[in-house]
Amino acid sequence: MKGEVIKREPCRIDEPYNMLHTYYFIKHKEYKVVGIKLRFNFVQTTANTLLGRLCENKSDKKNIKISYHPFLDNESTDVFGNIKNDLQSEMLFPFRFKTPGSSGIQKTGKEGWNPLFAEFLSNTEEHLRKYTKEVFGKYCKPDSIVYDPACSTGQFLHELKQEYNSIFTVGGDLSSEMINYAKDFLDKTECCDAKDSLLEKEFADVIFLRFLNDQVVSKNQAKQILPKVLEKLKPGGIVFAFGFTPVLLTAADFEKNNLEVLQKIAYDSSSDAIFQYYVMRNREATNQKPREKGLTV
Numbered sequence: 001m002k003g004e005v006i007k008r009e010p011c012r013i014d015e016p017y018n019m020l021h022t023y024y025f026i027k028h029k030e031y032k033v034v035g036i037k038l039r040f041n042f043v044q045t046t047a048n049t050l051l052g053r054l055c056e057n058k059s060d061k062k063n064i065k066i067s068y069h070p071f072l073d074n075e076s077t078d079v080f081g082n083i084k085n086d087l088q089s090e091m092l093f094p095f096r097f098k099t100p101g102s103s104g105i106q107k108t109g110k111e112g113w114n115p116l117f118a119e120f121l122s123n124t125e126e127h128l129r130k131y132t133k134e135v136f137g138k139y140c141k142p143d144s145i146v147y148d149p150a151c152s153t154g155q156f157l158h159e160l161k162q163e164y165n166s167i168f169t170v171g172g173d174l175s176s177e178m179i180n181y182a183k184d185f186l187d188k189t190e191c192c193d194a195k196d197s198l199l200e201k202e203f204a205d206v207i208f209l210r211f212l213n214d215q216v217v218s219k220n221q222a223k224q225i226l227p228k229v230l231e232k233l234k235p236g237g238i239v240f241a242f243g244f245t246p247v248l249l250t251a252a253d254f255e256k257n258n259l260e261v262l263q264k265i266a267y268d269s270s271s272d273a274i275f276q277y278y279v280m281r282n283r284e285a286t287n288q289k290p291r292e293k294g295l296t297v
């Protein structure tokens with residue numbers, strides 16, 4: 001970024017934190033950029049949403065107080081170009097969704113999810129399914145055992161299997177209605193909270209985390225669920241984390257759980273947008289004998 005940006009007089013945002021949490025940050029190299037979301041809770045963002053370079057963030061639970069050096073002319077396009085080409089750029093969403101007027105953070109419980117919304121759920125993740133099909137072969141073996149502990153309708157793993165026929169798909173979900181729907185599309189299913197799964201330890205080559213997200217679980221729950229789910233991952237296994245609402249954990253949280261973060265964002269050329277897309281590898285060495293593909297539980 002050109003040096004003159006940080007010489008510019010800062011713009012200030014000072015507003016109550018009771019809105020549809022519109023601001024976000026991108027950590028890129030040694031600085032952070034401030035952006036504003038156009039669709040209130042969706043994480044795909046484009047160049048025209050970048051406001052400037054972060055100067056100071058003094059926000060708390062009640063007020064959003066941010067100052068930034070504004071971008072002029074085509075600067076946001078140039079900065080966006082640098083960000084999208086660096087997969088270690090990280091999108092951060094510190095302001096979580098609150099229903100206007102309420103004091104609480106939004107999360108959905110067991111009853112909030114059922115297959116009646118299948119079409120809506122499917123639409124929200126179209127770009128994620130498309131990108132995953134492109135990138136899966138780069139990180140994962142073609143005969144991987146793939147586990148999605150909150151598989152929802154099962155469409156995500158089902159479509160992946162249509163592309164990679166030799167994978168074995170295992171889906172769990174809290175909702176029995178979802179599991180009843182998903183079971184026809186997956187090789188194996190289990191109905192339970194992800195942290196209480198009875199599947200054997202270290203069975204999965206690949207785990208998809210599509211539920212440690214805003215409006216699905218709380219941040220504390222996400223922190224508690226992650227290590228339990230990772231018990232199912234083989235040493236050296238791969239973990240993906242993303243969603244259409246913000247991922248609640250950061251690269252630093254994943255690193256603390258013994259994961260090497262290989263990528264933090266992805267770029268979709270058809271919409272010229274970036275979105276959160278974490279790919280991680282379990283740091284433990286693969287020194288075990290190869291396991292039989294069939295699961296014992």
Ligand SMILES: C[S@@+](CC[C@H](N)C(=O)[O-])C[C@H]1O[C@@H](n2cnc3c(N)ncnc32)[C@H](O)[C@@H]1O
Nearest residue numbers: 113121125150152173174175178193194210211
């Ligand atoms: C995968 S997420 C996000 C939505 C996504 N667009 C989709 O395809 O449905 C939604 C699913 O997570 C499930 N879920 C939420 N919390 C869970 C938990 N603690 N353990 C297992 N499943 C959970 C819900 O029942 C729901 O089916």
